Amino acid sequence: MARVISIGDEGEAVAAIAAAIAVLGAHRPVAIPTETVYGLAADATDPAAITSIYETKGRPRFNPLICHMADLAMAERHAVFDPISRKLAQTFWPGPLTLVLPLSDTSDIHALATAGLDSVGIRVPVGFTGNLIRGYGKPLAAPSANSSGLVSPTTAAHVDADLGGRIDLVVDGGPCTVGVESTIVKVEDGRIRLLRPGGIAVEAIEAAIGLAVERPKTTGTAAIEAPGMMASHYAPRAGVRLNATEVFPDEALLAFGGAPISGMETAKLVLNLSPNSDLAEAATHLFAYLKQADATGVAGIAVMPIPDKGLGEAINDRLVRAAAPRGAEGAEA
Ligand code: TXA
Ligand code: MG
Numbered sequence: 289m290a291r292v293i294s295i296g297d298e299g300e301a302v303a304a305i306a307a308a309i310a311v312l313g314a315h316r317p318v319a320i321p322t323e324t325v326y327g328l329a330a331d332a333t334d335p336a337a338i339t340s341i342y343e344t345k346g347r348p349r350f351n352p353l354i355c356h357m358a359d360l361a362m363a364e365r366h367a368v369f370d371p372i373s374r375k376l377a378q379t380f381w382p383g384p385l386t387l388v389l390p391l392s393d394t395s396d397i398h399a400l401a402t403a404g405l406d407s408v409g410i411r412v413p414v415g416f417t418g419n420l421i422r423g424y425g426k427p428l429a430a431p432s433a434n435s436s437g438l439v440s441p442t443t444a445a446h447v448d449a450d451l452g453g454r455i456d457l458v459v460d461g462g463p464c465t466v467g468v469e470s471t472i473v474k475v476e477d478g479r480i481r482l483l484r485p486g487g488i489a490v491e492a493i494e495a496a497i498g499l500a501v502e503r504p505k506t507t508g509t510a511a512i513e514a515p516g517m518m519a520s521h522y523a524p525r526a527g528v529r530l531n532a533t534e535v536f537p538d539e540a541l542l543a544f545g546g547a548p549i550s551g552m553e554t555a556k557l558v559l560n561l562s563p564n565s566d567l568a569e570a571a572t573h574l575f576a577y578l579k580q581a582d583a584t585g586v587a588g589i590a591v592m593p594i595p596d597k598g599l600g601e602a603i604n605d606r607l608v609r610a611a612a613p614r615g616a617e618g619a620e621a
Contacts, residue, residue: 291458295321304459315334318455322415324384324468324487326442326444326464327431329428332398333396338398344454346435348436352402353409354409355401367410372475416459433450440469441575469487470486471487473501527588528591529591530608532549535590538588540581540586542589544560544593568598570600
């Protein structure tokens with residue numbers, strides 16, 4: 289079983305960094321807290337360790353991993369920055385923004401981490417993981433710390449329940465403060481393209497840079513450029529029904545906002561993502577509530593409409609995947 293170390297105070301954080309470095313040095317992955325979701329991290333230059341990430345998650349190997357860096361200076365050693373990407377990094381790092389950039393000739397990131405692409409997804413996380421990378425001195429490749437296709441973990445307990453039997457160490461940094469994965473963008477020919485909505489709102493990027501962010505023209509797997517953006521993902525066992533205006537007695541409800549809907553009194557469970565209609569609060573609860581609703585054994589999970597702006601774009605993206613028909617093609621991160 290995995291050892292779980294909490295980092296409630298500075299002494300514990302120092303001990304956790306030492307323990308994590310020992311696991312990384314043994315070519316093994318370690319579960320780490322980030323502001324978005326918990327990650328399953330391994331040395332991005334170490335093929336044995338990266339292989340272990342894919343095996344632990346059951347993740348398809350054509351799906352590249354995000355490489356986490358301590359700071360922009362470290363990132364500049366591994367990728368080629370255009371001026372817009374550099375401005376994005378300066379504005380939003382550390383934070384939930386991943387930039388897809390050309391890999392530099394001098395980078396020793398292993399091809400298994402990038403799935404052989406000539407680009408690399410990079411982000412600088414907030415808090416413990418940034419300090420761990422500084423201590424370790426090398427980038428960490430880290431997908432979300434869950435079995436491929438399942439809902440991403442936002443607490444150490446989620447990680448332990450899913451992967452605890454397969455990994456050595458979980459660092460417990462408390463519940464994730466953002467709750468959905470990073471926003472992924474790629475700058476090409478002076479244009480910013482959105483590859484995955486996430487913890488930084490598109491509107492915030494547009495306001496900071498003064499450029500429109502281009503969304504993919506169509507949805508669905510055909511137009512998807514981040515290779516892991518499969519239609520079915522984040523799949524609970526229960527069916528997920530979106531934009532619900534009523535809830536049935538055999539369903540759990542994920543509510544949003546203060547207005548009641550019909551059937552609430554007879555639903556199996558009602559969890560409110562944000563009674564005050566605060567999208568950032570809703571994002572922090574999304575994955576935990578999906579798991580909690582699923583754990584009751586209900587046939588279905590009804591979800592009230594969520595506004596498709598700000599962090600609502602990422603929430604709706606994840607919900608659409610959670611509700612998608614499950615197929616063999618459906619597994620991702
Ligand atoms: O917030 C996050 O981003 C979390 C935490 C742990 O940092 N990580 C995460 O990783 O969500 P993962 O593996 O679940 O998702 C990574 C996404 C995938 O959709 C993958 O295809 C895309 O990033 N990606 C990675 N490298 C890429 C590249 N070079 N080009 C395009 N997409 C890339
Ligand atoms: Mg994932």
